[in-house]
Amino acid sequence: MATGKVNKRSVDALKPGTGVSFLWDDDLKGFGVKVTPAGALSYVLQYRMGGREAKTQRYSIGAHGSPWTPATARTEAERLLMLVAQGIDPSEADRKRRDDAVNLAFSAYADRFHAACKGDGWRALVARCLRLHVKPVLASKALPAITKADVVAVFDAMPADQQANRRNVFAVLRRLFRWAIGRGDIERTPMEGMETPPAVRARDRWLSDDELVRVWNAAPACHRCFGPIVRLLIATGQRREEVSGLDWSELNRADRLWRIPGTRTKNGEPTTVPLNDLAVAELDAVARGDKWPKRGRTFTTSSGEGFTAYSKGKDKLDATVAAAGDPLPAWRLHDLRRTLATGLQRLGVRFEVTEAVLNHVGGSRAGVAGVYQRHDWKQEKRDALDAWGRHVAACLTGVDDETNVVALRVRTPA
Numbered sequence: 001m002a003t004g005k006v007n008k009r010s011v012d013a014l015k016p017g018t019g020v021s022f023l024w025d026d027d028l029k030g031f032g033v034k035v036t037p038a039g040a041l042s043y044v045l046q047y048r049m050g051g052r053e054a055k056t057q058r059y060s061i062g063a064h065g066s067p068w069t070p071a072t073a074r075t076e077a078e079r080l081l082m083l084v085a086q087g088i089d090p091s092e093a094d095r096k097r098r099d100d101a102v103n104l105a106f107s108a109y110a111d112r113f114h115a116a117c118k119g120d121g122w123r124a125l126v127a128r129c130l131r132l133h134v135k136p137v138l139a140s141k142a143l144p145a146i147t148k149a150d151v152v153a154v155f156d157a158m159p160a161d162q163q164a165n166r167r168n169v170f171a172v173l174r175r176l177f178r179w180a181i182g183r184g185d186i187e188r189t190p191m192e193g194m195e196t197p198p199a200v201r202a203r204d205r206w207l208s209d210d211e212l213v214r215v216w217n218a219a220p221a222c223h224r225c226f227g228p229i230v231r232l233l234i235a236t237g238q239r240r241e242e243v244s245g246l247d248w249s250e251l252n253r254a255d256r257l258w259r260i261p262g263t264r265t266k267n268g269e270p271t272t273v274p275l276n277d278l279a280v281a282e283l284d285a286v287a288r289g290d291k292w293p294k295r296g297r298t299f300t301t302s303s304g305e306g307f308t309a310y311s312k313g314k315d316k317l318d319a320t321v322a323a324a325g326d327p328l329p330a331w332r333l334h335d336l337r338r339t340l341a342t343g344l345q346r347l348g349v350r351f352e353v354t355e356a357v358l359n360h361v362g363g364s365r366a367g368v369a370g371v372y373q374r375h376d377w378k379q380e381k382r383d384a385l386d387a388w389g390r391h392v393a394a395c396l397t398g399v400d401d402e403t404n405v406v407a408l409r410v411r412t413p414a
Contacts (some may be wrong), residue, residue: 006033007070029078033064040064043073059090075222092357104143104185107135113176121241121266124308127173133158133165143180148190155197166197205331206339209395214328215336216396219322225299226313228286233333235278235389237340237357239266240333244307246298253292256280260359271359272384276389340388347387353380 004010004024014023016039024032037076041064048054061076062068068076080090103109110130117123137154138146151173158166170191177189207215216234219227225244232243242260250259258273265271275283284290285299299307314333321328337358344354356377 004029006043006074011064011070014041015039016373026073028074028077028081030081031074033070043070043077044070045077045080045083045090047090049084049087049089057089057091059094065405086104096139105140106138106143106146107140109143109180110135110176113179116179119268120245120264121239124241125168126172129165129169133169134173144186146190148192148194151194152188163197163200167200169199170194194200203248203332203335203338205329206337206342207328207331207335211328211331212339212392213395214321214324215317216392218317218324221320222316223307223313225301225307226309228282229299229307230313230317230333230336231282232279233336234340235276235282236273236385237337237388238273238359240310241266243297244310247295248287248293248298249295251275251283251292251298252335253280253283253290265359267359267361269359269361271379272376272378272381273357274378274385276385278389279385280390289397343388344384347384347391349384349387353384355378357381357384 002022003026005027006023009353010023011033013033014033016035017039021035022032022044023035024030024046032044032046034044043061045059045061047054047059048056059080061080070287075401083090083093091266093187108114114123114126115132134154137157138150141150152175155166155167158169174189177186177191180186181189188303194277197303212234219230221227222230227242229240229366232238232246232405233240236243236258238260240266245264246258250261251257252259256275258279260271260273262268262270285294285296287293297306301307310333318327341354342405345351
């Protein structure tokens with residue numbers, strides 16, 4: 001067994017033989033150079049995990065040439081021997097690192113996390129946050145290798161004015177890392193000690209009757225899915241994902257009722273939504289008659305997928321509204337939900353009924369009251385939504401047919 005100083009001079013002087021040969025360094029035990037009969041050179045480390053009775057193992061550092069020179073290979077051998085002294089097998093650590101790079105690559109792992117998420121609203125939020133803000137930064141970095149600095153880089157890449165999005169991304173990442181801990185894929189979250197981004201001041205924007213009329217009338221000019229979605233948001237006050245993800249199997253025209261399963265609600269609680277005349281008429285238009293399909297997505301794109309182009313649809317809607325008059329002050333689709341809640345208040349509907357319509361679990365439906373108060377408000381919800389439908393219809397015509405009173409016009413809130 002040849003021994004000597006493994007340096008540039010000795011490595012350059014090595015010649016191939018009839019079989020594999022080694023030059024072992026006489027200073028750093030276990031470090032050597034392997035020479036094949038074809039003249040290929042590579043650096044290796046020979047070690048034992050345990051005492052003399054343990055089996056000798058050999059680790060390949062790499063082939064001679066950039067980046068492995070006698071000097072860099074010696075430095076790597078010293079690092080590996082430190083691992084051995086700590087009871088860490090370099091071969092096992094290297095195998096785990098390669099497995100992590102494949103099985104725990106962040107982008108693929110995030111997709112598995114998304115598939116495990118429950119509720120359409122939460123799943124949509126997770127998908128959007130990961131696609132727009134997280135994956136572009138963390139890419140395929142192995143999950144166990146992600147540090148707090150990597151997570152901070154995600155938020156540094158986000159526009160400073162997107163406070164609500166920053167909180168959403170924080171919530172998604174926090175849940176993802178906790179999920180990974182629960183599966184045993186990581187031991188600690190890299191977000192430990194990070195402060196939750198400050199809360200955004202609650203929005204108070206709602207649309208006046210005039211604004212509601214302009215949005216309603218402009219909706220048909222938008223995408224064939226987006227227009228009806230907007231009108232159903234106005235008529236029912238339900239959440240965007242609940243309306244856009246509507247399935248015909250959830251609807252009953254004879255009973256004029258929409259049953260949303262808990263798997264599709266934000267809070268996981270199933271709910272029923274009585275359908276007023278406006279909602280029924282809009283669904284009739286989508287179904288092209290009063291015979292509604294028994295199953296299948298209500299709103300599908302040309303590719304057969306569900307509608308998700310909300311931003312593009314909202315831009316078209318705003319442009320159509322502006323073309324018919326002055327542009328509306330900044331508003332969001334979620335403001336239509338607040339508009340219905342405000343409208344029910346103006347119509348004298350009880351607060352508990354409004355919360356039932358919106359499927360809120362806070363306020364009067366939280367805590368002890370929520371446990372013992374199990375009334376479903378079914379008839380009250382129907383009365384409230386019918387009254388709201390008549391109010392919106394009166395705004396569209398300018399006159400309330402029942403009272404012959406011109407509908408009240410409320411000034412747009414500042």
